[in-house]
Amino acid sequence: MKTSRSQNRSLSTSPHPRVSSSLHPSISRRAVLRSSTATIALPFLESFGFRKFASAADVTTPPKRMVWLGIGFGVTADKWFPNREQTGTEYDFPEVLKPLEKHRGDLTFLQNLTHQHSKDGHSGSTFWLTGANRYAIPGQSFHNSISVDQVAAEQFGTATRFTSIQLCGSNPGADGHGPGLSLAWNRQGKPVSGLNTPVEAFHRLFSDDKTPLAARQAQLNQQRSVLDTVLSDARSVKRKISTSDNEKLDEYFQSVREIEVRLSKEEQWLGVEKKQPDPPVTEPSDSLVGYGELGTMADLMVAAMQVDASRVYTYRMPLDTVIASLGANISAHTMSHYSHGERRDVSEMRDLHYAKFLAAFIDKLKASKEADGSSLLDHVSLTMGTNLFSVHTLRNCPTLIAGGGAGFQHGRHLVMDEEKTPLCNLWLSQLKGCGVEAESFGDSTGVIKELHAA
16 A cells, blocks of 8 residues: 555645545544644544543443464465365365364465565565565665554554554564564554563553552643644744655654654543453563463453453564474574474474464453353454465465454365465455455455355
8 A cells, every 4th residue: 555645745634545434533632732833733633533432341242353463484384274175164174283173163264365565585574464565665675554453453443542452572583573563564654562571561451550640641741742842843844854855754743643642542541440351360470481472462362352452453473482482492594494304393383383372362262251242252353374485485375364353254265266366355354344444455456255255
């Protein structure tokens, strides 16, 4: 998805150029930033709609939730997918994913999904949720665009304390994920930071700030005052610089808008205690790394869904620490260049234990009940995958989806007729299936109709 320069020229331009959305919220606080020298309109706030947020107890219809689990380095190419000749419901379940077979009725494998612009054989996550062309802008060696989770968060995040939750492995940069701070990228194609450990995630989600309310309000006011001054100064500079520098400044204004949105949301939740799940979660050990980290992050996501803390989750899963905790003596990168022997054994072990993790996660989602008696899984759109197939291969992105959130018919193995079907077709299908008003995403050419076929 591309944003034209003209769409970013003015502070009053709509911030939603790539995906159309129909929102009609009310504004409960100021719609402009005021400083001693400027009044700056904030249409971004109008589209987000800050109002009195609903609590989980106020929700009568269980909300849709979306989760993406990023693998990083690819999978064991000849072991992970079912046989290409066995499509539909009658297929042999892959041996390395056997722990998931008990959930086969809730799962769908998809083959022949690809990002046509993928060029980087070491970036399993950087462009996975965006589909962007890294070299789209002449003269720049890196470009990205908004990730699908953040498109969903723009709509789903208006009713929850956290617009989205980004979880990351405890060993970032070494697991084949590529550049980025999490799986998420904002509308300017800038990385969105994440929570790197279970302890950090626990405190963000469930620990209340003990700072007195008046002091927290004063902190927000101070930050807003600084922001007003910065915007005023930037506005005066804008009249004196070149066209190319103005474009850079427009990007800066977009970033400042995001800060204002965050400050506004924090203000809305001042004094509102964080809800605790029943039973409550306990603080994880700060020494928890490796395979045990996966299960703890799943527990935290389920607990956060139970109290409706957020409806959009991404988890950039660790790998080096996982295989080390399982006894491997080689790095994840070395493992990814497998052929036979130890490297292949470790690769298959990785696939098996990720499958165990996902199976346990689905167990927990099934066991957690909504107020109407349905399960969390009934309303979750869950994806596990990566932009890398195997070694440096960037075609046929490993893709496994689950849950009833998008209304898909599961229990099948789908092989797309077109060998390079855009992976963004799946992202668009998920957005539409979960009720996010989107006409397109990335290089999508349409939805995957087979996901709804009888």
